[in-house]
Amino acid sequence: MVAAITMTTGMGSPAPAGDAASRVEAYLDGIRQEPGRLREFALDLPKGADIHAHLSGSVPTRGLLGSAMRDGLCLDTTSFAASAPPCRAGQRPARDVATDTSFGDDVMRAWSMQSFTPGGESGHDHFFATFGKFGAAAAHKGEMLAAFASQAAAENEFALEVMLSRQPGAIGELAKKVGSDPDPARLRDRLLAGGAMATIVKAARADADADLKEMRATLRCDKEGADPGCELPLRFILQVTRTNAPEVVFAQMLLGFELAEADQRYAGLNLVAPEDDPVALRDYRLHMRMLGYLRGVYSKAHIALHAGELVPGIAPAGDLRFHIGEAVRTGKAERVGHGVDITGEDGSGALLAEMARKHVLVEIALTSNCQILRVCGDRHPFAAYRRAGVPVTLVTDDAGIEHTDLTSEYTRAITTYGLRYADVKSMARAALDHGFLQGRSLWRGADDYVPAPECAGTPLGGTAPPAACKALLKDSPKASAEWNQEAAFTAFEDRYDG
Numbered sequence: 210m211v212a213a214i215t216m217t218t219g220m221g222s223p224a225p226a227g228d229a230a231s232r233v234e235a236y237l238d239g240i241r242q243e244p245g246r247l248r249e250f251a252l253d254l255p256k257g258a259d260i261h262a263h264l265s266g267s268v269p270t271r272g273l274l275g276s277a278m279r280d281g282l283c284l285d286t287t288s289f290a291a292s293a294p295p296c297r298a299g300q301r302p303a304r305d306v307a308t309d310t311s312f313g314d315d316v317m318r319a320w321s322m323q324s325f326t327p328g329g330e331s332g333h334d335h336f337f338a339t340f341g342k343f344g345a346a347a348a349h350k351g352e353m354l355a356a357f358a359s360q361a362a363a364e365n366e367f368a369l370e371v372m373l374s375r376q377p378g379a380i381g382e383l384a385k386k387v388g389s390d391p392d393p394a395r396l397r398d399r400l401l402a403g404g405a406m407a408t409i410v411k412a413a414r415a416d417a418d419a420d421l422k423e424m425r426a427t428l429r430c431d432k433e434g435a436d437p438g439c440e441l442p443l444r445f446i447l448q449v450t451r452t453n454a455p456e457v458v459f460a461q462m463l464l465g466f467e468l469a470e471a472d473q474r475y476a477g478l479n480l481v482a483p484e485d486d487p488v489a490l491r492d493y494r495l496h497m498r499m500l501g502y503l504r505g506v507y508s509k510a511h512i513a514l515h516a517g518e519l520v521p522g523i524a525p526a527g528d529l530r531f532h533i534g535e536a537v538r539t540g541k542a543e544r545v546g547h548g549v550d551i552t553g554e555d556g557s558g559a560l561l562a563e564m565a566r567k568h569v570l571v572e573i574a575l576t577s578n579c580q581i582l583r584v585c586g587d588r589h590p591f592a593a594y595r596r597a598g599v600p601v602t603l604v605t606d607d608a609g610i611e612h613t614d615l616t617s618e619y620t621r622a623i624t625t626y627g628l629r630y631a632d633v634k635s636m637a638r639a640a641l642d643h644g645f646l647q648g649r650s651l652w653r654g655a656d657d658y659v660p661a662p663e664c665a666g667t668p669l670g671g672t673a674p675p676a677a678c679k680a681l682l683k684d685s686p687k688a689s690a691e692w693n694q695e696a697a698f699t700a701f702e703d704r705y706d707g
């Protein structure tokens with residue numbers, strides 16, 4: 210699955226194919242056992258984008274705690290759950306963490322996977338419980354987006370794709386009012402009738418305006434010394450909570466599809482909340498059929514699905530045999546998040562081949578899977594996907610809660626699976642190419658990394674592409690981000706010159 214790599218030198222003159230890459234390979238081989246230098250290498254490495262990141266889970270826990278202090282929130286002294294003031298019995302003001310370090314440490318542990326060791330509570334349960342505990346502190350989405358964007362730029366990423374929820378209260382009320390209907394077409398008509406859904410779409414677009422305004426102000430985007438995160442194109446993926454009643458899930462999905470038609474900042478949707486929740490399990494096939502129906506009605510929204518984030522013991526054995534296949538075949542997932550239980554799926558060999566053929570990318574979340582599911586190292590199907598030619602890229606999932614970042618995911622993958630430079634370069638390219646930025650790809654075909662005809666024969670990422678290539682870059686946010694990454698690859702590889 211690793212394509213031949215065409216290299217150019219920094220001066221734009223062609224170098225013998227593979228030369229620059231071989232020097233980087235040799236360097237990586239020399240330092241792969243040295244954590245400090247490997248971290249430096251992976252930090253500098255262009256890494257595409259973190260295409261599976263939940264906004265509230267991605268913010269460093271310290272940042273959430275800072276918000277809680279600033280907003281005067283109260284913390285339960287047993288569960289450490291945050292809530293609005295005034296503080297009642299059994300609660301302490303969040304700002305107490307400034308003077309009481311041991312209280313601060315307790316909150317950090319309750320709100321994240323810091324120092325977590327499975328005991329009475331599993332990693333899975335501790336992880337999912339954090340959202341309810343810090344939820345009240347995750348109110349400033351613009352500031353959270355600013356932190357996400359700044360970090361992404363600092364880690365050499367070239368686009369932002371982030372999952373978040375919008376208007377869940379309004380959607381829930383509408384769904385309740387409309388009720389359920391076994392016929393998805395009729396249910397859709399009823400949800401769209403009367404203009405209530407249009408009002409929610411408008412409100413979600415206004416939410417995006419407000420968040421981006423706050424983000425840009427936080428990053429000083431229109432001022433001298435703007436944060437480099439300002440330059441990265443940003444797309445939202447709407448979260449649909451799969452533990453809701455079916456009519457609410459359908460209404461949230463509909464919002465995702467409608468939003469993508471109306472506003473290109475909303476690029477797609479994803480189902481969230483524990484896949485092993487009893488309601489999520491009960492309705493799994495129903496949800497896939499809903500998506501399949503809506504996919505046939507709308508053309509713009511992209512679908513990425515958490516599927517197969519399961520291990521024996523947390524879900525009935527039967528559920529470990531079909532989730533990924535259903536997501537790809539019925540739910541029309543273009544990308545699968547996690548896909549941990551692939552080898553236990555019915556006909557897993559055929560499914561892997563189908564995913565490779567359809568270019569369904571798997572978002573690989575190594576730290577998340579190790580912490581939440583205890584699927585680490587050789588137990589992870591990362592190598593199985595690669596062997597089958599299924600496109601993969603590395604993602605963080607919830608970098609804040611997990612105390613990781615995309616750089617750490619790359620170092621972890623390089624160390625654990627002995628990856629070569631060509632492998633990581635491929636994954637960085639895949640992140641952008643399978644990302645949901647609109648427009649044509651810089652590449653000729655899916656996963657081949659041969660330039661589109663307009664940009665063939667010119668240094669990738671160069672400053673003076675021919676007119677046809679320039680036109681492609683201008684028309685396509687995706688190709689433009691890919692071009693920027695290729696420029697960064699050239700600069701990165703030049704550092705190993707001689």
Ligand SMILES: [Zn+2]
Binds near residue numbers: 261263515546
């Ligand atoms: Zn996730």
